[in-house]
Amino acid sequence: MICPRCKTENGNRTICSKCGYFMYRVANQNVEKRTGFQRAVDDTKIVGKKVGKVFNIVWIIITMIVLSFWIIALLMFLTGGKVILG
Template structure:
């Protein structure tokens, strides 16, 4: 790897031997060096987070439906009481 600051060739080093420039970029270079298995694990983590978010919303909607159902049932019961 060539240092972007002083153009010194550093081979596989992540820190420049001449100027100490840190050439390691975890989100770009590290991901490219990951094996297919490691990438699959990372992708599963991301998908898992998304599924968790969707599940949270689905649970919220379900709770809302159940709550409104009970509210309507209560209203109907109260109305029945008043009418009688």
């Protein structure tokens, strides 16, 4: 690996033997650039999971409201409206 700062060949070293530059940071940046699209896809999947969780919560709330409505409707039917009207 050639040091990007002083252009010294360092073989398999990750830290430059001449100037002490941390070359593995550059290597990691290159990996991130190559997998940038893949990371974007992963981010979308994570956001999708979050949206899915929010959707599940909304779905539970809607189900509870509908169930509550039907329970109240059933109680009103059984009691002739005495539950709501007293």
